[in-house]
Amino acid sequence: MSALQDAYRDYRDELLSAGLLISMGVDGLYGRSGTFERIVEGINIAFSRVGDPDKPDVMRFPPGIGKWQLEQSGYLKSSPQLVGTIHSFAGDDRDHRAMLETLEKGGDWTAGQKTTQVALAPAACYGVYPAVAARGPMPASGALVDCYTYCFRHEPSIDPARMQMFRQREHVRLGTEEQALTFRKLWMERGQAVIKSLGLPFEVDVANDPFFGRTGRLLATSQREEALKFELLVPITSTESPTACVSFNYHRDLFGRGWGITTSTGDVAHTACVGFGVERITLALLKHHGLSVEHWPKQVRDVLGY
Numbered sequence: 001m002s003a004l005q006d007a008y009r010d011y012r013d014e015l016l017s018a019g020l021l022i023s024m025g026v027d028g029l030y031g032r033s034g035t036f037e038r039i040v041e042g043i044n045i046a047f048s049r050v051g052d053p054d055k056p057d058v059m060r061f062p063p064g065i066g067k068w069q070l071e072q073s074g075y076l077k078s079s080p081q082l083v084g085t086i087h088s089f090a091g092d093d094r095d096h097r098a099m100l101e102t103l104e105k106g107g108d109w110t111a112g113q114k115t116t117q118v119a120l121a122p123a124a125c126y127g128v129y130p131a132v133a134a135r136g137p138m139p140a141s142g143a144l145v146d147c148y149t150y151c152f153r154h155e156p157s158i159d160p161a162r163m164q165m166f167r168q169r170e171h172v173r174l175g176t177e178e179q180a181l182t183f184r185k186l187w188m189e190r191g192q193a194v195i196k197s198l199g200l201p202f203e204v205d206v207a208n209d210p211f212f213g214r215t216g217r218l219l220a221t222s223q224r225e226e227a228l229k230f231e232l233l234v235p236i237t238s239t240e241s242p243t244a245c246v247s248f249n250y251h252r253d254l255f256g257r258g259w260g261i262t263t264s265t266g267d268v269a270h271t272a273c274v275g276f277g278v279e280r281i282t283l284a285l286l287k288h289h290g291l292s293v294e295h296w297p298k299q300v301r302d303v304l305g306y
């Protein structure tokens with residue numbers, strides 16, 4: 001384990017000293033350089049080249065979702081340990097003075113902070129379900145949405161590939177069970193083709209989300225048994241512990257029921273999504289092809305639109 005921690009630290013330090021990531025003094029929270037962002041943009045170009053011909057609805061949400069959306073999503077039941085909520089000062093002059101005094105003494109100045117109506121998005125697709133639900137019953141063709149946003153998960157780590165704030169580029173399919181499963185099968189092929197075209201080694205495996213607690217272990221087991229989640233794994237800092245860079249998820253009717261999303265026949269919708277972890281793919285590219293993008297294989301640069 002310690003060798004793995006060393007490998008994480010070494011790669012992170014390498015990225016920081018090359019200026020690709022910018023330290024913010026918190027594990028898992030980084031600024032990105034122009035070079036880093038251009039690679040991220042290239043991954044989005046590669047994703048769009050494959051996905052745009054399907055003419056998805058494009059939805060872009062801020063990194064925050066409504067607290068009510070978080071509550072209704074079911075995420076608090078399955079993964080409370082990863083949740084981020086936005087708090088703000090809501091006192092008067094006296095409370096403000098007290099807060100500054102506490103701050104001065106190095107105490108916990110956050111004690112008087114109150115939750116706002118905003119939480120942080122745990123996944124890019126969380127804004128999509130309520131938006132599609134609000135439209136009413138879907139047409140027979142269902143819905144297909146392209147979304148991309150910063151997500152937050154509270155899991156501080158020195159592994160540069162486990163950031164607390166990172167972006168996911170997703171396509172989300174909503175429709176019948178058959179439409180959702182067909183979509184996932186298609187993207188499992190497409191996802192592998194994209195990563196292969198980037199010259200990265202990978203494997204695809206059945207996976208489970210990091211659900212919380214005893215109930216979480218049951219959820220995780222059934223998720224694996226029913227093969228609801230697959231991940232495309234790329235070795236970044238370790239071949240024994242490769243990193244999930246793309247995930248292919250079938251939610252059955254979980255979000256359909258949660259949000260009241262219905263098909264044209266009035267049935268509860270099934271949903272599926274494919275998510276590209278753009279920072280993780282960027283880190284995999286830098287690891288495998290080196291920190292100087294100008295020396296990357298021409299074919300890889302072509303895919304990224306350089």
Ligand code: ZN
Pocket residue numbers: 123124125126170249273274275
């Ligand atoms: Zn998703």
